[in-house]
Amino acid sequence: MLREHNVVIKDPRRVDLRFASCYPNLYRSAMSSLGFHIIYDFLNSREDVYCERAVYPYFRTLESSSPLKDFDIVGFSLQYEQDYFHVLEMLQEGGVPIRKSERTSEDPLVIAGGPCASSNPSPMTDFIDIFLVGEAEVMLDQFLDTYLQLDNPREELDAFLDIKGVYVPDNPVEMVIVENMRDAWHPIKQVIPETDDKDFIPAFGRAFLLEVSRGCTRGCRFCMAGCMYRPRREAPLKDLLEIAEKCRQATGLDRVALIGAAVSDYSKIEELCLELYERDFQITTPSLRIESISDELLTTLKESGLKTITIAPESTCRIRKVANKPITNDDIITIMNKAFNYDLNVKLYFMLGLPTETSEDLDNLLKLIKNLEEIPERRSALRISINPFIPKPHTPFQWVDFDFKEMKKDVKFLKSELKRSNLKIDSPRMALIQYVLSMGTADLGSTILKSLKSKVPIREWEKLAPKWDMDDELPWDNIHVGVRKDYLKEEYLKALNGVLTPWCEIFGCYDCGACDKSTKSY
Ligand code: SF4
Numbered sequence: 001m002l003r004e005h006n007v008v009i010k011d012p013r014r015v016d017l018r019f020a021s022c023y024p025n026l027y028r029s030a031m032s033s034l035g036f037h038i039i040y041d042f043l044n045s046r047e048d049v050y051c052e053r054a055v056y057p058y059f060r061t062l063e064s065s066s067p068l069k070d071f072d073i074v075g076f077s078l079q080y081e082q083d084y085f086h087v088l089e090m091l092q093e094g095g096v097p098i099r100k101s102e103r104t105s106e107d108p109l110v111i112a113g114g115p116c117a118s119s120n121p122s123p124m125t126d127f128i129d130i131f132l133v134g135e136a137e138v139m140l141d142q143f144l145d146t147y148l149q150l151d152n153p154r155e156e157l158d159a160f161l162d163i164k165g166v167y168v169p170d171n172p173v174e175m176v177i178v179e180n181m182r183d184a185w186h187p188i189k190q191v192i193p194e195t196d197d198k199d200f201i202p203a204f205g206r207a208f209l210l211e212v213s214r215g216c217t218r219g220c221r222f223c224m225a226g227c228m229y230r231p232r233r234e235a236p237l238k239d240l241l242e243i244a245e246k247c248r249q250a251t252g253l254d255r256v257a258l259i260g261a262a263v264s265d266y267s268k269i270e271e272l273c274l275e276l277y278e279r280d281f282q283i284t285t286p287s288l289r290i291e292s293i294s295d296e297l298l299t300t301l302k303e304s305g306l307k308t309i310t311i312a313p314e315s316t317c318r319i320r321k322v323a324n325k326p327i328t329n330d331d332i333i334t335i336m337n338k339a340f341n342y343d344l345n346v347k348l349y350f351m352l353g354l355p356t357e358t359s360e361d362l363d364n365l366l367k368l369i370k371n372l373e374e375i376p377e378r379r380s381a382l383r384i385s386i387n388p389f390i391p392k393p394h395t396p397f398q399w400v401d402f403d404f405k406e407m408k409k410d411v412k413f414l415k416s417e418l419k420r421s422n423l424k425i426d427s428p429r430m431a432l433i434q435y436v437l438s439m440g441t442a443d444l445g446s447t448i449l450k451s452l453k454s455k456v457p458i459r460e461w462e463k464l465a466p467k468w469d470m471d472d473e474l475p476w477d478n479i480h481v482g483v484r485k486d487y488l489k490e491e492y493l494k495a496l497n498g499v500l501t502p503w504c505e506i507f508g509c510y511d512c513g514a515c516d517k518s519t520k521s522y
């Protein structure tokens with residue numbers, strides 16, 4: 001039996017609404033997700049609601065061991081497309097009819113949020129009653145209040161359409177985000193597992209999560225988060241320090257994981273890390289942006305206990321221009337040398353198959369990786385991960401196809417050339433399935449359902465892979481995330497010509513559409 005600190009216990013009979021917050025992946029991933037903590041803390045702050053958690057592959061809630069069918073609302077956090085299969089399994093094993101068309105007024109309302117639900121929910125429309133598009137804390141209160149006012153919410157879905165951010169398939173929706181990070185929900189009493197079993201320890205170890213910023217405007221053309229969650233919003237430094245102290249008190253932990261799409265772009269990152277260090281916090285953080293790693297920051301991070309930094313060079317210099325990530329090989333080598341001087345480990349992330357990549361680029365990528373491998377004195381100090389590039393909705397690369405055969409060939413080539421133990425290359429098969437699920441239409445429902453009973457052959461997935469042209473109407477066109485489609489087209493054409501778009505926060509606004517005049521802050 002897993003022991004946890006800060007679990008919320010309420011009497012289900014004394015609340016008006018029972019909410020099952022479901023994470024269709026493993027416990028350690030769920031507990032590494034700030035969004036999952038936010039939902040739990042936010043909902044349980046309401047006296048009339050009891051939110052419990054369910055994580056795959058368990059089909060009962062962690063709090064009261066109740067099946068999902070016992071809840072009024074079952075909400076899924078859709079972070080990765082591959083988790084769609086687990087959603088169906090959790091519904092089935094939890095006693096909830098999988099297809100929404102088979103549910104009655106006795107069954108829970110099934111909702112979903114998270115990046116996949118916000119970008120292209122179409123493939124899951126057979127199974128989810130309502131999607132929440134954007135940042136949940138903006139709409140959840142109104143959503144629950146509306147639910148509580150209705151006699152039969154399933155029959156009255158139109159009543160939810162007045163809530164900004166709610167998507168009932170086929171009705172256009174506008175994504176919602178918090179305009180000011182002071183309005184963002186910062187969970188204080190975060191649930192912490194009390195275990196030494198590494199299968200249950202979250203990605204950042206025994207640490208609480210501190211959200212320094214949301215969104216990123218650097219403009220990498222492959223990055224869905226960087227396109228959808230604009231503009232970048234920062235929490236005030238003073239607030240962060242207060243929140244960190246409160247979290248320490250509530251969790252008993254000194255270790256803090258700084259969370260944000262681009263943590264090192266936080267305008268006061270050095271001050272923040274220094275203050276945290278001086279208050280005896282240990283700091284950890286995911287991916288750092290190379291341009292914003294200074295000596296001071298590295299020194300503070302090292303002294304406060306950071307062991308590994310993660311850098312994403314993505315590809316060769318030429319392809320980086322296509323992707324609008326204008327860092328040089330020298331930048332990468334300099335920062336790696338610095339990190340190794342500080343005795344930090346380095347994780348490098350690359351992508352394979354970005355648009356316009358040729359066999360010459362692949363040879364150059366191989367040379368670059370081999371050169372970088374030579375830098376550390378200890379081989380174990382460097383880990384390299386290579387992922388197939390998967391085009392995503394709402395990005396300038398949404399019109400790029402996924403070439404499965406080419407990808408298999410390239411992965412085979414790299415594997416044969418890079419035979420080192422701390423290199424990880426993701427499977428092209430999984431990448432193809434992810435591509436189909438992220439870029440596909442509602443027709444995919446039957447294939448997702450079929451996969452519950454038997455493995456769908458890869459040839460079938462290959463046949464389902466969409467090819468979108470620039471003039472096509474896209475399945476996610478009625479989901480308005482902020483950036484203009486014309487802007488994405490312009491960016492795609494610039495990418496094909498290797499033309500960069502400078503960072504709007506330094507070089508000025510180019511009117512991507514994400515900020516209206518009242519929120520633009522640069
Ligand atoms: S810097 Fe990172 S988060 Fe920002 S757009 Fe690029 S890949 Fe996305």
Ligand code: SF4
Nearest residue numbers: 504509510511512515
């Ligand atoms: S509208 Fe302008 S300032 Fe806002 S994210 Fe887009 S380019 Fe940047």
